[in-house]
Amino acid sequence: MAISPELLKILRCPKCKSKVQIKADQSSLKCVNPECALVYPIRDEIPVMLVDEAKSEK
Numbered sequence: 001m002a003i004s005p006e007l008l009k010i011l012r013c014p015k016c017k018s019k020v021q022i023k024a025d026q027s028s029l030k031c032v033n034p035e036c037a038l039v040y041p042i043r044d045e046i047p048v049m050l051v052d053e054a055k056s057e058k
Contacts, residue, residue, distance in 0.1 A: 002026055003047065013038060015051050030057060 003022060011020050011029065018033035020040065029040045029047050038054040040047055 003029075003042065003045070007047075011047060011049065013040075014049050015054075020047075 003026075008020070008022065008029075012018065013020055013031035013033065013036055015038055016031065016033050016036040018031050018036060020029040020031050022028075022042075023030055023039070026042070028042055029049075031038045031040075037057045038051065039057050040049050040054045042048070
């Protein structure tokens with residue numbers, strides 16, 4: 001089961017408050033703000049929206 005579209009509409013990057021989008025491989029969520037660009041992992045179908053767990057894709 002993937003992340004629901006309803007959940008994606010309300011999730012925001014905890015660092016910059018921008019929207020996030022699911023990556024093509026559905027293993028993570030990426031902040032759409034190019035200055036932030038943090039990628040949050042999805043573990044056991046649950047997004048881990050913690051800045052300490054995110055990786056930068058700058």
